[in-house]
Amino acid sequence: DTAVSQTPKYLVTQMGNDKSIKCEQNLGHDTMYWYKQDSKKFLKIMFSYNNKELIINETVPNRFSPKSPDKAHLNLHINSLELGDSAVYFCASSFLAGGSRNEQFFGPGTRLTVL
């Protein structure tokens, strides 16, 4: 009965490789997010989708490409991985509007290590 799930939990890969992270939520939310948390623990938004539409696209290298096949799923594909991509990537979801006013619920995170 996990609310927001991510796979894989850990990802260790070589520089230059391409990898994907998957996220699914069963909360019925209409909006999903990708965040990056670096070694200094700063949580920074990367992308957000509302009902499969990209609504937030922060200054992120175009090696990062999100895809939302439906409102319950959001994937992140990363091309040509670099050392600086090493971080924990969190998926989150929320209702965009209404009484909950964007209370976001986070997945367990994917720890990416680029060697």
Place this chain on the structure above:
Amino acid sequence: QKEVEQNSGPLSVPEGAIASLNCTYSDRGSQSFFWYRQYSGKSPELIMSIYSNGDKEDGRFTAQLNKASQYVSLLIRDSQPSDSATYLCAVNPPGGYQKVTFGTGTKLQVIP
């Protein structure tokens, strides 16, 4: 000026004391304010939301909002060692699609 500012800590309090965590934000029109708790190696967990001036209480937690001073705080009464974590303040600015901005977090240590 950072959009959301928090003292990084660590803030050390003895068990049973009140822990007071503070946060200031730069966008005066911000509408929604959140406190998340993050244990080491875990994901952020929403513990409090507040939308209007004043206090909001939930168990041992009280969130306080002062929009005129652009200040939001979290009080934890009867602090327990299990409260030791990093507390992230998050603010939802006005307008357009809602991009929540997180502070860098305050690390709380509750000493038994």
